């Protein structure tokens with residue numbers, strides 16, 4: 474049958490794939506992901522803080538200019554001696570108003586400085602958390618590398634056979650297989666029975682789509698639902 478080689482390949486590969494999956498879902502792999510996620514969350518938090526600090530500094534710059542402006546006005550109105558009681562009252566009122574504005578700006582600056590201090594301690598926490606997770610991830614990756622090496626050593630024979638077999642398989646067919654394997658659609662090739670008319674993998678009724686294409690043993694077609702390859706055994 475034209476699918477003999479690829480089916481033989483799949484037969485061996487199913488066992489290898491199962492072990493690869495176990496490896497990828499091992500506690501070690503999960504922990505690596507957890508720590509890597511923490512590192513990227515902390516990096517995001519740090520860059521958000523950077524942005525916020527930038528905004529705060531820009532606002533403080535503005536306030537600086539505003540304060541300077543108010544002081545200038547104050548100096549200007551004070552340089553003119555009030556000649557009448559009315560002028561003195563106006564001067565008093567203006568000075569009071571400038572003082573209030575200055576106090577409000579001062580409060581703003583104080584709040585911003587407090588926030589910056591808060592951010593500094595948050596920043597330190599984020600950095601130390603990121604460093605901890607990075608170190609954990611590094612250690613776990615060493616362990617995971619060993620696990621992978623053990624896996625390859627255990628399945629060395631299978632991998633060698635797969636390599637030999639793959640040279641004997643139509644490249645297009647092998648490529649189609651590998652795409653589905655990467656999408657974790659295993660097994661890729663599933664035997665189709667005209668009696669049921671269903672894809673044995675996903676259970677979808679597919680006789681209308683593939684019935685005409687599957688006439689002789691070894692004929693194959695794509696399941697329109699799960700995209701596996703159904704074949705006539």
Ligand SMILES: [Zn+2]
Pocket residue numbers: 672673674675676677696697698699700701
């Ligand atoms: Zn299907």
